Amino acid sequence: MNCMKQITLLIVILLLLTGCWDKIELEKRAFVYGVGIDLAEEQSSSKSSKIKLTSQLIVPEQLVTLSGGGSGPAYRNLSATGDTIINNNRETLKQTSRVTDVTHLRVILFSEDVIKQPNLFKEHIDVFLREKDMRRGMLIAIASGKAGDLLSVEPEDEKLPSHYIGELLEIRGNIETVESIRIGDIQEKVLQQESFTLPQLKKLEPKIIDYEGIAVYNGRKAQMVGTLKGDEAKGLNIIIEEKNTGTLNIEVDGKVAAIELLRIDHKFQLENNDPSNLQFKINLKVNGTIAEQYGNQDVMKEEVHKKFEIELKEKISELTEKAVEKLQKDYMTDVLGLGTYLHHYHPKLWEQMKNNWEIGENYFSKSKITFDIDVLIERPGTINKTSDGSRFR
Amino acid sequence: MKPTLTHGFISDRDIMITVTTNIIGITTLTFPRIIAEDTSAADGWVPILIGGCIACFLAWLIAKIASSFPNQSFFNFTSYLLSKPIAVIISVLFILHFILVSSYQVREVSVLAHQYLFDKTPIQVISLSFLLVVVYGVAGSRAGIFRLIVLFYPTVIVGLLLLTLLPIGLFKLENLLPIFQTDFEGYLRASYSGVHVFLGFSIILFYIEVVKEPKNTPKMAIKGILIAVIFSLFLFLVCVGTFGNATTSNLFFPSFDLSRAVEIPGGFFERFDVIVFVIWTMILFTTTLISFDLVILLMMMLFKKANKMKLIYFLSPLVFLLSSLPVNYIELTTIGRFLSNSMLFLIILITILLGITYKVKGGNQN
Amino acid sequence: MSMRYIFTGNSNKPKNNNTNNNNSPNNKGEEFSITIEKDLAKNIETIKTMLGNPSDLVVRETKVGSTETKCAILYISGITNSDLVNNNILKAVQSSKIQSSQNKDQSNNNSNQSSNDQKNNQSNKEQSNNSQSSDNQTSSNKSMNQGTNNSQLNNDSQSQNSQSNNNNQSQNSQSGNEQSNNSQSNSTLLDQILTEVIAITDSKKVKTLDELSFALLSGNSIFILDGEQTTLIMDTVGGEKRSIDEPQSESVIRGSRVGFVENINTNLSLIRKEIKDPNLRFDIHEIGRRSKQKLAVCYVAGIVNEDILDEVNRRLKTIDIDFAPDSGVVEQWIEDSFLSPFPQILDTERPDRLTYNILQGKIGILVDGSPFGLITPITLGDALLSIEDYNQRWLLGSLLRFLRYISAFIAVFLPAIYVALIAYHPGMIPSQLTFSIAATRENVPFPAIVEVLLMAVTFEILQEAGIRMPKAIGATIGIVGGIVIGEVAVSAGIVGPATVIVTSLTGIATFTIPNNSLAMAVRVIRYALLIGASILGLYGIILVFILLAIHVVNLKSMGIPYSSPFAPYFLGDLKNLLIRAPITTLTKRPPYLKTDDIKKINDGGQSSK
Numbered sequence A: 001m002n003c004m005k006q007i008t009l010l011i012v013i014l015l016l017l018t019g020c021w022d023k024i025e026l027e028k029r030a031f032v033y034g035v036g037i038d039l040a041e042e043q044s045s046s047k048s049s050k051i052k053l054t055s056q057l058i059v060p061e062q063l064v065t066l067s068g069g070g071s072g073p074a075y076r077n078l079s080a081t082g083d084t085i086i087n088n089n090r091e092t093l094k095q096t097s098r099v100t101d102v103t104h105l106r107v108i109l110f111s112e113d114v115i116k117q118p119n120l121f122k123e124h125i126d127v128f129l130r131e132k133d134m135r136r137g138m139l140i141a142i143a144s145g146k147a148g149d150l151l152s153v154e155p156e157d158e159k160l161p162s163h164y165i166g167e168l169l170e171i172r173g174n175i176e177t178v179e180s181i182r183i184g185d186i187q188e189k190v191l192q193q194e195s196f197t198l199p200q201l202k203k204l205e206p207k208i209i210d211y212e213g214i215a216v217y218n219g220r221k222a223q224m225v226g227t228l229k230g231d232e233a234k235g236l237n238i239i240i241e242e243k244n245t246g247t248l249n250i251e252v253d254g255k256v257a258a259i260e261l262l263r264i265d266h267k268f269q270l271e272n273n274d275p276s277n278l279q280f281k282i283n284l285k286v287n288g289t290i291a292e293q294y295g296n297q298d299v300m301k302e303e304v305h306k307k308f309e310i311e312l313k314e315k316i317s318e319l320t321e322k323a324v325e326k327l328q329k330d331y332m333t334d335v336l337g338l339g340t341y342l343h344h345y346h347p348k349l350w351e352q353m354k355n356n357w358e359i360g361e362n363y364f365s366k367s368k369i370t371f372d373i374d375v376l377i378e379r380p381g382t383i384n385k386t387s388d389g390s391r392f393r
Numbered sequence B: 001m002k003p004t005l006t007h008g009f010i011s012d013r014d015i016m017i018t019v020t021t022n023i024i025g026i027t028t029l030t031f032p033r034i035i036a037e038d039t040s041a042a043d044g045w046v047p048i049l050i051g052g053c054i055a056c057f058l059a060w061l062i063a064k065i066a067s068s069f070p071n072q073s074f075f076n077f078t079s080y081l082l083s084k085p086i087a088v089i090i091s092v093l094f095i096l097h098f099i100l101v102s103s104y105q106v107r108e109v110s111v112l113a114h115q116y117l118f119d120k121t122p123i124q125v126i127s128l129s130f131l132l133v134v135v136y137g138v139a140g141s142r143a144g145i146f147r148l149i150v151l152f153y154p155t156v157i158v159g160l161l162l163l164t165l166l167p168i169g170l171f172k173l174e175n176l177l178p179i180f181q182t183d184f185e186g187y188l189r190a191s192y193s194g195v196h197v198f199l200g201f202s203i204i205l206f207y208i209e210v211v212k213e214p215k216n217t218p219k220m221a222i223k224g225i226l227i228a229v230i231f232s233l234f235l236f237l238v239c240v241g242t243f244g245n246a247t248t249s250n251l252f253f254p255s256f257d258l259s260r261a262v263e264i265p266g267g268f269f270e271r272f273d274v275i276v277f278v279i280w281t282m283i284l285f286t287t288t289l290i291s292f293d294l295v296i297l298l299m300m301m302l303f304k305k306a307n308k309m310k311l312i313y314f315l316s317p318l319v320f321l322l323s324s325l326p327v328n329y330i331e332l333t334t335i336g337r338f339l340s341n342s343m344l345f346l347i348i349l350i351t352i353l354l355g356i357t358y359k360v361k362g363g364n365q366n
Numbered sequence C: 001m002s003m004r005y006i007f008t009g010n011s012n013k014p015k016n017n018n019t020n021n022n023n024s025p026n027n028k029g030e031e032f033s034i035t036i037e038k039d040l041a042k043n044i045e046t047i048k049t050m051l052g053n054p055s056d057l058v059v060r061e062t063k064v065g066s067t068e069t070k071c072a073i074l075y076i077s078g079i080t081n082s083d084l085v086n087n088n089i090l091k092a093v094q095s096s097k098i099q100s101s102q103n104k105d106q107s108n109n110n111s112n113q114s115s116n117d118q119k120n121n122q123s124n125k126e127q128s129n130n131s132q133s134s135d136n137q138t139s140s141n142k143s144m145n146q147g148t149n150n151s152q153l154n155n156d157s158q159s160q161n162s163q164s165n166n167n168n169q170s171q172n173s174q175s176g177n178e179q180s181n182n183s184q185s186n187s188t189l190l191d192q193i194l195t196e197v198i199a200i201t202d203s204k205k206v207k208t209l210d211e212l213s214f215a216l217l218s219g220n221s222i223f224i225l226d227g228e229q230t231t232l233i234m235d236t237v238g239g240e241k242r243s244i245d246e247p248q249s250e251s252v253i254r255g256s257r258v259g260f261v262e263n264i265n266t267n268l269s270l271i272r273k274e275i276k277d278p279n280l281r282f283d284i285h286e287i288g289r290r291s292k293q294k295l296a297v298c299y300v301a302g303i304v305n306e307d308i309l310d311e312v313n314r315r316l317k318t319i320d321i322d323f324a325p326d327s328g329v330v331e332q333w334i335e336d337s338f339l340s341p342f343p344q345i346l347d348t349e350r351p352d353r354l355t356y357n358i359l360q361g362k363i364g365i366l367v368d369g370s371p372f373g374l375i376t377p378i379t380l381g382d383a384l385l386s387i388e389d390y391n392q393r394w395l396l397g398s399l400l401r402f403l404r405y406i407s408a409f410i411a412v413f414l415p416a417i418y419v420a421l422i423a424y425h426p427g428m429i430p431s432q433l434t435f436s437i438a439a440t441r442e443n444v445p446f447p448a449i450v451e452v453l454l455m456a457v458t459f460e461i462l463q464e465a466g467i468r469m470p471k472a473i474g475a476t477i478g479i480v481g482g483i484v485i486g487e488v489a490v491s492a493g494i495v496g497p498a499t500v501i502v503t504s505l506t507g508i509a510t511f512t513i514p515n516n517s518l519a520m521a522v523r524v525i526r527y528a529l530l531i532g533a534s535i536l537g538l539y540g541i542i543l544v545f546i547l548l549a550i551h552v553v554n555l556k557s558m559g560i561p562y563s564s565p566f567a568p569y570f571l572g573d574l575k576n577l578l579i580r581a582p583i584t585t586l587t588k589r590p591p592y593l594k595t596d597d598i599k600k601i602n603d604g605g606q607s608s609k
Helices: A002-016 A085-092 A112-116 A120-124 A126-130 A161-170 A183-192 A230-240 A302-331 A338-345 A347-356 B012-027 B031-038 B045-067 B074-082 B084-116 B123-139 B142-169 B184-197 B199-210 B214-243 B254-261 B273-302 B308-323 B329-361 C004-008 C014-026 C040-051 C082-095 C100-117 C125-131 C137-146 C153-172 C177-197 C209-218 C264-274 C306-317 C327-334 C351-360 C394-423 C431-440 C448-468 C471-491 C497-511 C516-554
Strands: A029-039 A051-058 A075-082 A099-101 A107-111 A139-143 A196-205 A208-218 A223-228 A247-252 A255-270 A279-293 A368-379 C057-063 C070-076 C203-206 C221-225 C231-234 C280-287 C293-300 C346-348 C363-367 C373-376
Touching (some): A029 A085, A029 A112, A029 A161, A051 A085, A112 A120, A112 A139, A120 A126, A120 A223, A183 B214, A223 A230, A255 A338, B012 B142, B012 B184, B012 B214, B031 B045, B031 B184, B045 B074, B045 B329, B074 B329, B084 B123, B084 B273, B084 B308, B084 B329, B142 C516, B184 B329, B199 B329, B254 B273, C040 C057, C070 C082, C203 C209, C209 C221, C264 C280, C264 C351, C264 C363, C280 C306, C327 C346, C327 C373, C346 C516, C351 C363, C351 C373, C394 C497, C394 C516, C448 C497, C471 C497
Parallel strands (some): A279 A368
Antiparallel strands (some): A029 A051, A196 A208, A208 A223, A247 A255, C057 C070, C070 C221, C221 C231, C293 C363, C363 C373
């Protein structure tokens, strides 16, 4: 009886198999794991600028090593040129034997050229938010040079360049890098015309990608205005980052020491109500530990400890001021979130000046930003000092 | 041994659960967008509360009047209070309304499935298969329908809780700021939409007939609405807190996109929207089931000799045809707005009419 | 109308019997008398003819004690305990020293004479006085006058006597005195044998051939006295029966090792042993036109809901079949919806489970010849419970129950979800896993649904084969089927390894369902979901799931909603279903049963203070 049922069911199923509209078997899909968006080399004279889309497709067989698997690359890069991203994506269908599937898309790379054009970035992330298969957790990064080139970097330990980039973006521990930016996070900012930061990557050599700096995107102008590198990036990060921290080098008595920042709390404060000359005070509370010291200071001593703290404080204020100056004077872009702060806590004031914040009157650049830094070195590490110069002298 | 199916087989708690499910099912998918459109930041909680209170008041009034006619059908007590011709007219209006609601819901399910699951599958296949399941449910006993609602209730509640709790990592308190920046007109318009959200309580008018002890029904109806209000409030706050006001008013189904924003790390289902889609289908199913059943219930009141199965056979093609009428999503939203307006109109009309005549004639007739 | 029909026909239908009796002389079949004659040889011949002169019918003719009265003992070998027959009947009859047999005869003769003298004398007063030097004359008089059986033992023989007397008197008008004389003397002899000689407790007199044949075929022995129309049947039921064994389909780690056997009396005794409540009731029915099996409805009066009990009894009375090979036939006959895949009556091999449920207020049904008892009414949750949950400590019991729910979910949904995800929504699987599965499926020629069906059917075949195989080979089929076929199929590129994992996980999860009937249902439902998944992906699964939910809420078991206690919703009962709350907190019987006695524990374990 049971067997009969199964046989009938089998027949029914085989009959029904023919009518499945959206069915595409797993092995008939080509998964896109990363895309790079570049400006096309030959630009037409049409209104919108042409772009070149490079899609990185997964070759699962190479990715998951089974016995007898070949040793070719685990990915395949296809590119197409056109006006819109989705159209370019369909263009690549001409070159594949499978249907492209973007449900597992992880990394979106925009080349510097694209994002520096006004409005182009805004226009091109629309598809990533609109398309039903796209996730809101896709990571966004800027590529110095060609985005497509980054997708062909072949790291030794990873088989997929885009996976390498994705992991790279999510690594924490360096103060020059920002927290990875998900496309869902910037949707609100793009809608509100707020400015924000993006990680900027660069191809260092054929096998290595380098985190170059923090790209600054101006929401009003809808374009990238510049990149903060080195100390400026550090300064910016100390002001805005919460989770991602790293190390800072300070000099104590002529000897270099490195402080690991454990936690940074920041708090904004508006001190007056004059739109043309706003005064902000940023409270920074920094918590750190000594990670490395080249001198032979006795860190258990109260005054040495103080010295470390003062040096750190000075270093931080130097870095942050450098960053703020660059943002206010050169880029005229508020990625610190002061505008958002005003919008949230001083909405009436914000109503008056929101159209002249980063453009026009440019109240952001005119405002005065001071810092109130509070430093606490919690632990000296596990040892006091490595070389004891005083004892054997 | 078979329980008598004529009168009183559901408890107070069942009516509470039904009210909650029905409210959640009708508008929850889209309401954060509608509320967020008219308010700034998280100010939408005020209109939601106001809407909830108005709905509670209306529900209490209706339930009070209806429960003073224990185990009497809607048609019976309206024709006692308002005379028979008016009762017939009102019933016909409700029948038309619920037929439209059924087809609207059927269509909405297919839209949702198209939005998030399918591309090429014909919309008729999706809606027809859904409608067939609804018909199978309606063809069973009415007690069975209530049991089904009760059976799905824990799943719905747990699902909604997950939906509101899981995005907590993405939730940003700053997105709720600034507070009270909405202008008066905005509050007014959002409150008007807020009342629409909670109109699902109207079913107590018709189902009071089958409640075992209708004495507590007004209280239970209010409880049911309050549960829905609390959930809506949370859902709205989480939506705004996660997306921000601007994004929320820009997403078609913000409640659903909430689940798309979440990725469960290391979970078997990387994307949480699978589970949420299941729950939405269940909620929409129960709502459609209720409105379809109400059509049958009201028609059986009007045509006493009608055969239930024949009515179903007659109505389901009609519902299917109506559901495939809207050409695009613009028409569908227009119909949705029309339906919630007509529901509000019907509710207010019946409340005023019944309220006045109840004051004059009093309840408790035989 | 066949003659045989009379004897195989249901004795509950006297109307049938009567008409047959009237028709009997004109019968076309082998002719034999249907009444018990006075002649012993003729009677034996009748019985032999009736049964078709079977080889296993043992007929032993002998004489009662030292008297010359002939008698015969009949039984069917194999279903009778022949030791009992030899020692307690044959030996007793042969060696009985019926000293007073002559006296008795004489006194009987006297009495007969006198009764004959006073023809048609209604009172029969003298006769009874003479007939026996009895110690209770007045009562005997009464009994004679009433002409009914008396409950008191001492009066029994007398009343019998008087009855037969009366019968004989009516016959006397046609037959001679001698005959009546003879019969009367023997009838008292029969009584004496019954009361004094036969050492079998359950013995009684029967007068019709119908009863006699039923008794004979049930394994009783028959004692026929020459010249007597009344016969004795003695309960000597025996024969081969299986000893009590560990239940095969419901084994537990901690719990009783006792399982039901095929013999209903043994089974009833197992329940009796566990419930020593005077309110334990066994309502006996007889089912099977030809098999005449005993069926017992077990419940505890005072707990059970009378309405449900009446419904069960009413349904059992409608059963009209030749033979019920197992309680499963009874189950299918009385269940509410025979089209449903879900079992609405629970079958169990475990007496402890049956008694637990009886004490919950449910009703147990035992059928002769079946080692499976039935429990009704049940809900969907009941079928997922194992009695072992209560034997383990509550935390462990709850966790195991939870595990079982998960595996039930896997058993139902996993293949369907797998197909839906692979073919429709690969975005919902974690990226790394997607790529791994995609890599392994690279060379698979079939679509996912065909692949899963292929493996699932293979698994079903293996499972079915495992049952039919001899036990020694049965163990190897697991190795051959599971490992060899699975692995070879993968390495040959016919199916992907993920499919094999899914199929075998599903198969194994099915075995955790404690009830076999439900496991069968799950196997069927799984394919329905697979169809849904292959046509509409996840949406199809949801639709099929809702269909099933609608079916379940409309389903009833003996009028009790099958979806209780979820819907209608009883919070108090969920702690005995979702989790297994500590024993002391489970104070109430299931509320959906509306039992007479609601509380199970009255003071919640506080009495120990």
